Amino acid sequence: MIIWLIAGCFLFTIGIPAIAPVHQSTSWVFTSFNNSTGYDNVALVFFLGLLQSGWTLVGYDGGITLSENTKDADREGPRGILLCVIFAVIQGIALTIAVLFSIQDLDGLLNADLPVSEFFFQVTRNRALSTFFLVFLAVAQFGSLANASVANCRLMFAMARDGCLPYSKFFYKLEKGDVPLRIIVLQIILMIILILPVFGTMIYWTAVLSASVICCNVAYGMPLICRLLWSRHSMPKGPFDLGRWSVPINVIALLWIVFFGIILCFPSVSPVSADSMNYASLMIGTVFLFSVICWITTGHKTYKGPISNIDDDDDDLHS
Template identity: 50%
Template sequence: MAVLSSWIVGFGPSISAGGPSSLFWGWLVVSPFVMCIALSMAEIISSYPLAGGVYSWSLLLSNKKWGPFMSWINGYAYLIGLVAVVITLAWTSSQFIFAISNTLNVTQIDSQGPYVGLYIALIVMGTLYNLLGIKFSACLNKFMVVWVFIGSLVIIIGVPALASTHNSAKWVFTEFINNTGYENNGMVFLIGLLQAGWALVGYECGAQIVEGTKNAATTAPRGIIICVIGAIIQGFVLIISTLFSIQDVDELLNSSMPSATFFLQSTNNPSVTAFFLVILLITQIGSLCNSILATAHVAWAMSRDGCLPFSGFLYKLSGKNKIAANCLIMQLIICIIIILPSLGSTVYWEAIMSAAVISINVSYGIPLLCRLIWVRNNMPKGPFSLGKFGLPLNFISVVWVCFFGVVLCFPSVDPVDPETMNWASLMIGAVMLFSIFFWFTSGRHKYGAQFKQQNMQSST
């Protein structure tokens, strides 16, 4: 969970949709519900410490009739979310690069074409990096832990220290800005929650390596909870630091690069601004490389179980390091195709971000829903148990996932036209309809039984 760069990515849209009130109070609204989901997932992973994560849990927490279908659907929802995360990370990385360039007056970009070109270059770079082998990922992860920690401290302390003036507490906690075109401020506030939703995802990723972890039933739930608590605290401190340091909110609202404008306002120094943006850029590129690998792993696991078209081709591993090269290449092609509509829209990437948050939260919610419907109190108890609070927290989590998913389908501005439409629901719906079609034509005949037997053996 790279809260530092992820929070800054959603900074611009949330400034327009609620302003300081949306940024501060929105974080406090979203955080408790994320904590409910994290606690519920921690209890499940303690009972089923399996590498398939949400994909496996949906199967094991359902009955024999519905288990394979729920797992199949959840696999597609999770895969959609991961692909959307990769696209968002690559696109915002290109934004950071051009922001650095503009800040230093190297070049000025006024069209979408250069963004798309640089986006493709970054996706290709991340794919090539992962084709080199898994051994490089361990080095990257160690570096990123140190980089994000130091970078967060530098920005959280440095920005308010360099700012010439600071906003009042009243402005930070009560100022409401509506630059969306909607008349209903409540709806505007909800739209502004995207920033918090985007920053607080990714805490399930440890489940993908849980089977290789010592005492996984204990360490895995602890890792999820610590990760989420740390992210919430880091985000809260970052929000306070940022809001008190904003100099000219009108300039931010009119800026095509709000993050660069904010740093330039606060520091009044292009070189320092570029330095802060480089911190964010490296964090974002590291997250991009890891997300590309995670997406390929999930695609490979689904192809192993026959969930994807051309599964036989995608399942093949390459080289001495056994890399899922075919999944990486297929992911590259899909990411390039999906971004092409952004050539005609400046807000298309926000729909991709919404699709990422919606899909990943849905993938979190499906196993919790399965437990509520079929298992309830009959789930095996692991070392970490919520006791009597387990089912209520599951219920709250499922309701939140449903509500938040609907909110994130709202267009970010009004009036709505083809350029400003939020296409997240259409993109997710199209893929899910395909997954259902593929289930009835292929999956239901061969998927489920063998996979469930393997998972049950792994959990014992």
């Protein structure tokens, strides 16, 4: 997948502009501002457009989920996060510039049912070639799905170990080959249930994206706020340390998370109707309500804090 993604990055940043019939001007790419939202406030329109970049700049914890299998993890884990962010920014800017220069008909893209397919067809003027680009993207998306599934399974298995999930004792089992098959099946079922409404309306998908970005950022911010409020002076330092920049960076990150979470709950167009409403806040509220009910009914009885499994017997996990 690493080779595939690197090849894809070069393919799209170099190949797409190379075969595009015409190119947009530099001034249009870097200075043009198109507002088709219905909002008059330019700043609000700009912030609403940050959803895509916000969705791209998540997954910092991807490397951390594998850190226990990494040599010198207390140093390489944080370095991996920094490299992940830096390369994501570089790659994102390169792809964005390549796409903007290659756009042939902006109105056609905005009105298309499948803008990505329309973009490739505008550039290539060839159905077979545009299909090739779509397949290349689909394989990359599958790799992203696999990566997210691995990270999510490890997280859910750890939650089952700590008694956080309903029926944790049932799910905290390993099958032959040390595979958490029950967690994997549970995750597949949940993903199918959550994705099915997309076939009915794309409004649901927009809400899923917004809610996902908000929840990811809130999860990233929880350790930061705990560190600032309760462990600012008592937290032990590891071999990787930000020094005097640690507290200012933590504060800036928390302010951004709060601000970004509010922006992502705004409807993307105006005037707002039932079809254009942003239901991300409703989704987050539902998840929060479900979590509170689980905590009141069973969670406070089964969850006693993170549990170390260093002394777990393999036979106990497989039974």
